[in-house]
Amino acid sequence: MSQSVNSKPSVKASRRQFIAAGALASVVLAEDAVWSQTKAPTANKPMLSLAGYAYDRVLGLVDGRVPVKGFQTNFDQADIYTLNANAMGGKQTWSVQEIGLHPYMLAYANDMFRDYALVPVFPLRMFRHRSIFIRTDRGIKTPADLRGKTVATPGYSQSSLTWIRGFLQHEYGVLPEDMKWIVTTKSSDQGAVSKNESVLPQDVPIVPGPAGQDESDLLRSGDVDAVFHALEPKAYIDGDPNVERLFGDYRKIERDYFTKTGIFPIMHAVAIRRDVVKRFPQLPVAVFNAYSQAKHLMYSNLQKQTAFMMSLPWAGKELEETLDLMGENFWPYGIKPNRKALEALFLYSFEQGLSKKQLTIEELFFPTTLELEEAKL
CATH class of the missing domain: 3.40.190.10 (Periplasmic binding protein-like II)
Incomplete structure (x- = not known):
């Protein structure tokens, strides 16, 4: 029997000025749930419902150009307030979702929260x-x-x-x-x-x-x-x-x-429900690869758009200077290029008296994702 997913209504995004509203990636899997009446699952492929913001770096997932291998996909949009509350205190509607990194860390360290684990995909990062x-x-x-x-x-x-x-x-x-x-x-x-x-x-x-x-x-x-x-x-x-x-x-x-x-501060990560991964062990790697592919589309589009599609007069110059400073993959996924930033946040949380213990990367991320590396540009 084909697996199906329960399509949830979209959530109105918050007026956060530093991010555009939209739908990022998350997954809902429920064997006995009813899929949308306007969209039926393909045989032998479970439906995945994704939730979060529609950043340029995930639009390939949002519009379907990039598949999550082995799954069909659907996208809900939700702001970070809703996403955090849903995962750590709500209905856990989504099986894969964007999540605030530090709030997740505190739930894990202080409240023994174990329902979700992370993949090393960081949809939002920002200097502060x-x-x-x-x-x-x-x-x-x-x-x-x-x-x-x-x-x-x-x-x-x-x-x-x-x-x-x-x-x-x-x-x-x-x-x-x-x-x-x-x-x-x-x-x-x-x-x-x-x-x-x-x-x-x-x-x-x-x-x-x-x-x-x-x-x-x-x-x-x-x-x-x-x-x-x-x-x-x-x-x-x-x-x-x-x-x-x-x-x-x-x-x-x-x-x-x-x-x-060498630190590009990380604000959000991508989390997957552990019970879903027990059913689909390949999911963390598939999600990592899909986000990486979507981001590579963003890099390609950015190169094209700065020439004539963007209204900012010096967008091309800004891109050139970013590449000179931070390299071609200036928004990296994976543990290796992000270890220093992650361990810095773990240290800050502990020494500021917020986290009851100093966390480690191996605790928070799915083991199958620890050595993943992105394809070269």
Whole structure:
């Protein structure tokens, strides 16, 4: 009997400004589920429902140009708030899905969460020097000036915030306990902060934010000196004259950071339900290869589009400089090219008092994916 999957309704994506809404990859497998009335499974191939964002690097999966070997595919779209909640506290609708890397780490280390494991595919990664916003009237000119200041943030243990505190400590000598923290219960992008984005350490001065106020409200009113946030707070977007980035030329600072450390910070990974892999042991490798192939399509399209399809006048120059600095495969998958970044985040999480133990790559990733390498460009 052909296997089928239950088609779930799409989830409205959040207005996150640093990512385009869309559907990435995830898998739902259910032997007794009913597939969409408009699409029937092909004989001998199980249906896979994929969920996440439609980044350019996964569009080949979204539009069907790239298959997951051995499976048919369908795509749902969901924002990271929904994806995290679904996997770590919800219905676990998807068998393969994008997931916040650090929230997953905390669920694994602190809550014995074992329902999913990872494949070394990283749909979202971002340098985070750009994510520190300051009041211009508080004398903050350098990272050292953050000592003694009050910082607001939604979701203290988000991936982005853990990276920020990590580079402040290791590159500038500014420790989390050097600052006072206000953790808000809401974000100015209206996103919901999950349990595993709200883990708080001991021995760091942290208080909850006022009811009904987000991080942007506190920055605009002057109740805090700075905001650390993955997204641009609304006060900054609105052009408040008292709000600026700490690192004005963040592009240069971030490029210098990569040159020095070789780290391209990872925010999200791809997770697969362990019970599904028991039924389909080939799935982790098939998913890795499909994401890699989709990304290679992005590289090819990027080369073509910068010439005449993009509206940015110097997009081609930006691509050239990225290739010069980071190499042809500047968005790498696999353990080997990402080991340093992964182990840095494991260290930051543990030394910041968030993870109860310092995790290892071998714990979190499917064994069949540890030695996988991408095909050459």
